[in-house]
Amino acid sequence: MKVLGIETSCDETAAAVVTGARTILSNEVHSQLDDHRPYGGVVPEVAARAHLEAIQPIVRSAMEKAALEYSDLDAVAATAGPGLIGGVLVGVMTAKAIASVHKIPFIAVNHLEGHALTVRLTGDEQGKPIAFPYLLLLVSGGHCQLLIVEGPGQYKRLGTTIDDALGEAFDKSAKMMGLGYPGGPTVERFALNGNPDRFDLPRPLRKRPGCDFSFSGLKTKVRQTIESLPPGPVSEQDKSDLCASFQKAAGDVLADRCANAIDMFLKRHPNGQTLVVAGGVAANLELRQRLSSVAANRGLTLVAPPVHLCTDNAAMIAWAGVERLKLGHSDPLTFRPRPRWPLDPDAAPATGAGVKA
Ligand code: KG4
Ligand code: ZN
Numbered sequence: 001m002k003v004l005g006i007e008t009s010c011d012e013t014a015a016a017v018v019t020g021a022r023t024i025l026s027n028e029v030h031s032q033l034d035d036h037r038p039y040g041g042v043v044p045e046v047a048a049r050a051h052l053e054a055i056q057p058i059v060r061s062a063m064e065k066a067a068l069e070y071s072d073l074d075a076v077a078a079t080a081g082p083g084l085i086g087g088v089l090v091g092v093m094t095a096k097a098i099a100s101v102h103k104i105p106f107i108a109v110n111h112l113e114g115h116a117l118t119v120r121l122t123g124d125e126q127g128k129p130i131a132f133p134y135l136l137l138l139v140s141g142g143h144c145q146l147l148i149v150e151g152p153g154q155y156k157r158l159g160t161t162i163d164d165a166l167g168e169a170f171d172k173s174a175k176m177m178g179l180g181y182p183g184g185p186t187v188e189r190f191a192l193n194g195n196p197d198r199f200d201l202p203r204p205l206r207k208r209p210g211c212d213f214s215f216s217g218l219k220t221k222v223r224q225t226i227e228s229l230p231p232g233p234v235s236e237q238d239k240s241d242l243c244a245s246f247q248k249a250a251g252d253v254l255a256d257r258c259a260n261a262i263d264m265f266l267k268r269h270p271n272g273q274t275l276v277v278a279g280g281v282a283a284n285l286e287l288r289q290r291l292s293s294v295a296a297n298r299g300l301t302l303v304a305p306p307v308h309l310c311t312d313n314a315a316m317i318a319w320a321g322v323e324r325l326k327l328g329h330s331d332p333l334t335f336r337p338r339p340r341w342p343l344d345p346d347a348a349p350a351t352g353a354g355v356k357a
Contacts, residue, residue: 002068003325004076004098005318006059008091009083009111010141011035011042013054014314015062017073020322022121022129026065027315030054033182040181041171048086055094062314070102075330077321080108081338082142088337096333105330107321112138112343114316115278116149118305121319130303133272135265137258137291140279141167141182146211146261147343148268149276152323156268157347158261159211166250167281169215173222173246177239187243188284194237194244199225201249203256211261212350218249251290258291262298275300283310 001020008014016027032050036042063070078095081088092108099106115138119130133150144161164172167184174183179190201221204214222242229238258275265272275295277288282304292302309315324330 001074001322001325002066002072003107003318003321004059004062004073005109005314005316005321006055006076006078006091006095007111007114007312007314007317008051008055008087009079009081010087010312011047012312013051013058014312014317015055015059016314016318017062017066017068018121018315018318018322020326022123024121024315025068026062027313028058028062028065029313030058037181040175042084044084044086047084048090051087051090055090059094059098070098070104073102073104075099075105075107075321075325077107077109077317077324079111079114079317080335081110081341083111083339085337085339088339092335092337100333105325106333106335107324107329108331108335108337109317109320109324110341110343111312111317112143112341113152114320115140116147116155116343117152117320117323118278118309118316119276119303120323121315122305122309124301124303130274130276133269134274134276134303135261135272135300137254137261137275137277137282138279139166139254139277139281141165141171143279144213144215145343146257148265152320152327155343157342157344158264159213159257160347160350161213161215162350163214163216164219166213166215166254167279169219169250170246170281172219173242176223176226177234177242179239184281184284187247188286190240190243191247191286194240194242196244196248198241199245201225201245203249203252206253206256209260211257211264213253213257215250215253218246218253222246247284247286251287254287255290255294258294259298262295262300266298273300275302277302277304278310280311283307
């Protein structure tokens, strides 16, 4: 089985081909970072136009690197939400056109399901496949959720952020320190040389029951801390110390919330074995270490995708397509993209969560 995947929901234009036997035949990513950097964040109109320019060469290149003709494909999958609608439309229309011309199934993939199932493509440290069910911490620029993954399309949400996503808090804090966009990787790098105990930052919701998240207070305290420093640009050492303190606070919150979630997961699935972390923030190695020890303390193993498959990519979309196709699912060409598309439609919206629930 071979599936072409297309991802255009945010600021990466990506196409990939993966097989039903968990092989990535090609994985092309065109990042729009340079287009958005001057604005310090993703500008939806700029993104949509850039996707339109990049999509055809990227798809062609993914097919060439996989050494395949369209007639060799079993299906074409595209992110159909959630995300910036202009970009999503570009990917979905491209996939529908390919499906229509080459008479192959079209699969509308939930971007979050792409992140959620990536570990089933990449496996554990030895490359062994990951079985359902598992507990998932999904942490990206737009989402921060804990979910039980019981199968493709089968999710039970245990908690979500009531304000900002963690990636967003990384990005906004980085911006306040003058570290540029995206903030996550830079904060991680600066934190390596910093003192994590220099600044006293809050750990919102820690020790509270449940597993919701809140990061806006942490972000506000970063701003206040910067304002309390001597006027002028923040010094390199202050940046490093603040990044290290921020990352430690974020790690403490994730560890606390995940511990509660593991207890809830094991109540529902007493033989559950795996905590998975996915999404852009899962690229952070210090946070992975924290999560790894929380998991181990409760008898679980932490599994994360390789760093380059944590941030947005199309291999994860193609793989979600494989999983759906194996179950006999595909979608009509009339499928309408969904800018909002929760993985667990039964979960009640979190108070104050706005569009991020
Ligand atoms: O999954 P992703 O590529 O896009 C969304 O679906 O949101 O995640 C992007 C987010 C950004 O907020 C970025 O700052 C964050 O992931 N990120 C990181 C790291 N690498 C990317 N955050 C912390 N540490 C990192 N190393
Ligand atoms: Zn993503």
